[in-house]
Amino acid sequence: MATTATTWCGQSVERVEDAALLTGRGRYIDDLGVKPGTLHAAILRSQHAHARIAAIRTDAATQVPGVAAVLTGRDVTALSASLVVGVKAPIECWPIAVDRVRYVGEPVAIVVATDRYLAEDALDLIDVDYEPLPAVVDPNDALDPARPVLHDGLGSNIASERSFRYGDPERAFAEAAKRVSVTIRYPRNSGTPIETYGLIAEYDPGEDAYDVLSNFMGPFSLHAVMARALKVSGNRLRLRTPPDSGGSFGVKQGLFPYIVLMSLAARVAGKPVKWIEDRLEHLSASVSATNRVTTLDAAVDADGRVRALAWDQVEDVGAHIRAPEPATLYRMHGNLTGAYDIRHVSVRNRVVLTNKTPTGLNRGFGGPQVYYALERLMQRVAIELDLDPIDVFRRNLVPSGAFPYRAACGALLDSGDYMRTLETALTDGGFAELRARQAKARAEGRLYGIGCAAAVEPSVSNMGYITAALTPAERRKAGPKNGAQATATVALDPLGAVTVHVASVPQGQGHRTVLSQVVADALGLKFSDVRVVTELDTGRDAWSIASGNYSSRFAAAVGGAAHLAANKIKGKLAKTAAAQLNVSPDDVEFVGGKIRARGNPDNALPFSRVAATSHWSPGLVPEENQALRETVFWTPPQLTPPSDDDEVNSSLCYGFIFDFCGVEIDRVTGAVRIDKYVTMHDCGRILHPGMVAGQVTGGFTQALGAALYEEYAYGPDGSFLTGTFADYLVPTPMEIPEPLILHVETPSPFTPLGTKGVGEGNCMSTPVCIANAAADALGVAAIDLPLTPAKLAAHIHAAEPAPRSRPTVAAAPIKGRALRGSGEAHADASPDAVWRMLLDPKTLEALIPGCHGVEKLSDTHFRAEVTLGVGPVTGRYKADITLSDLDPPNAVTLTGIVTGALGDGRGSGRIRLVPDGAGTRLTYEYDAAIGGKVASIAGRLLDGAAKIVIRQFFTALARHTGGGGKSGFFARLFGGRA
């Protein structure tokens, strides 16, 4: 087939998606109409990180008029099967808590009602008895056999452990001039799409079939997981997607457990069920990237040449090992040597379970964690050997001319010229000028650092890489997994117009525009002549397990498949046209909407006429040339299953990135200012420069968030602390500098268009590049993300002397959300009288703020209903109060546990009574911990709230006896100087 000169590809044509999106005409899941009678679901979620569910009482909720169904774990286990788990371990993974909750935000019950308001009202009436269990939060703690086990069947919290060895790492380390090591703790964060999860699920009892419209993004390998969980054959689970979806960044993969849940809810309710995730639900319980503790060692020659790497990765996947995990860990496995020519590698991978939200796909998927360790290590190599970091890159990058290059762990680096790309970046990015700028800043006493990072950016995942988590024997038993089936369909209609269908599930990237360019180029049409449909319907469209919008596969795999499908139909049209033009098919060309004889432009036919022939005059076209609709499936042969030596080519394409930046850290606030950021990419052939710039800028922005702002934070008790955008800080345009984006293009030999992925690379390179610059500015060896001002300032601010003006208060260190305080009040009654009050339910009722009736269980154990609140924030709680360590009438310890819809709190205080004239001086100190919803959304204010509630108690006690808080001292205790 003759190649057609490229016209559209390579141009930043106007995006066909934008006219609708910019005028508010996007059609997202929540914009679409629903069938009459559709019900709405709301989810009751766990406030506890870890607890046994002793009982769930749903009667009151069920009786609310308008409530159609209430489902709990029991209903779900009765109607479905556990989600398949990706490792060989005796554990189940349900989309709802079954007898036990393992993270804050885990679904506990679903209410289906005529509207969402009613459904949320009914949630408040569900009564759950939890028996709290100790939580495991830190991944290193999860390795400790003495800690509580999350999944009893597993016997420990290690869900998977594998060791790998490539080359001869032991010998390389033994012979190395130097061993350089880093230990890093990569935090949890997320891509945070603007549009949250949403779906409408329906069950057809006549056919035992489910039909779900959702903004799920794939991978459609999870279709198999969902169908098996729902206990139907694949053809009885029809998944459809809406025309538009508002971002994903991997995160909308995590919708799939809810597809199972809501399908079951629709089945039980007998009506379609709609559920739109709200932001509180999203931040606490959608999916997060994994947090990881990595120790990485390098065996290094004296000149900085790295001979071997030793990886030890502890991957925290949260409370369940949910499909496709532990994929985050293995996605990068083949390219664990990064952009470097390192032949000896050892790897120890442990996947642990903790009481946090289960993890899943996220932009960068495994890359940020790996490159943070690898590129911190390369900086340390330079520093510890007193070398220029750029020389360390030069000595270790895969040499020019070595491509395709088989890396030690199995990646086949398809193309590139890393050395030339590095040098071009330094020159065109102004590296020498940046060094001069740094020298000037430092001469002025400013904290200025330069950071660099090199990375290979994998794209088009091998669907078999995840099986590297299994041993070769387990893999043989399960059968080989490999490939990356991509598909595209090109159809001609009776007027000769071209329509393209793909299973790429875009979420705003512009797939329709790029496919128009690709197909228009193949067929010699205007790009506006081609129409692309990206809504997917698994009941009607071509798709496979690799379908979906992830692993940066679009340009390389989907764009390539569309190119192949267009060429397939073109070949047939060429034959039909050749017969009419009286030339050989090889002499036919497609140009400007015409099909014509090469060298004789007047001998031409309109494209649309030839394209319509098989509709109107099929009798004129031999059967093999019938051109109506061509579907191509394409999978690259390079994506083989992991070898018996555990070598795995985990991705098809590997782009190259070299970043450098200059940052200044404010000496007063510790704030990081990015002075200059340069990002050099080789992503193969570029189809749409504007969109590539958009992808790089978007990835850079999210990476900046990961570097400086974002962390899904948990307290030591497993309480979730970043449930709103006031605490989970996503950078806004005010915080984002514009990076200088540079390109070198070395086309991939393995993809039809020479393209590679580009959207994820900065999520891998940028966090560590900024951290390297901050470490350089501060002169520190260990630095973990996010680089918050307070964290950095701790390296700048001199040690703080104790306060001079007043006696040192032995302030116990405050850990996590533990709240501590002390106070004093005066009562106009003798210690004996006050003592009797404290032990009397009637008096307690009067003293405890908002108390609605004290039930005395024993002389020292009370139960009550209380309304606690600060300002407008009030909630009703069940309180359980015990008195202990009684020393009448001198001292008593009061312990209270409160539970309610807004959260739970437990606190303990020692109260001392000292005669004070005719009255009593009461002093108290307390320790409290608050969890649940209120900790997730108002962590900043908890301390003050605890103070106020406790003050309310003592103010009431003082008032009850006719006394009062001591002025001055009291005022200072409760909030500064009067």
Add this chain to the structure above:
Amino acid sequence: MKPARFDYVRAEHLAEVHDVLAENGNDARVIAGGQTLLPMLSMRLARPKVVVDIMHLPQLQTIDADKGTIRIGAGVRQAQLLGWPLLSDRQPLLAAALPWVGHAQTRNRGTICGSLAHADPSAEIPLVLVALGGTIELSSRRGRRRIAADIFFTGMMSTARSEDELIEAAILPARPTGSGYAFQEFGRRHGDFAIAACAAVATDKGTRLAVAGVADRATMHDFAALDGSALDDALDAFAWDLDARDDLHATARYRRELVRRMGRAVIEEARRCRA
């Protein structure tokens, strides 16, 4: 994230607001711009029985400047005040601080008095009122009273307002001649809650520094004419007295350091402005 059921009253007369508050007490909430109350309702942190809307009362929407004071009605939105042409002349401290209140979008809806009612410990508007020695005007069926800002704020999200009272206006002294002002704030992102915000007022009587984001309310101290190491010592004592706490965004020690350094910087700047 849907509110529980509540009644909505769009007040047409001030008396109607007072009636709703008198009859429902703490079960009633006044809504003005709704920038804090609506999220609270949606998250079901607040569950009032009645929400009374005061944004349709023209008499609450005025900014009155006379005889050395500025009176800002309860219906005045932050953006409206920021757009008031006389603001930077009459009260430069407020003009300096207002752009730090949330974002342009929230200022288009949020009101000055709503921020006072909410009494967030990090909020800029209460800070400015405390620094300037402003007052809050409260009204109810029982009558009308004025209360000084530094005793109005009693703690985190807590004020001296009685359940039946409406915050009807905030009253600020206009800038007297020969005074200097300065404002600085540090938060993690533009528009975030302040980790620390400092406002200084220098007059011939002394130099006052008020700090938000550190204690459980905006807190003011008069540093008189102290300077040099005596000022550092006094700032150190003040920083400790604020009883800062650790939270997700910053440590107590970090906050104290900001009070010492930013506090000193704004005091010096306010004095320079005065000179």
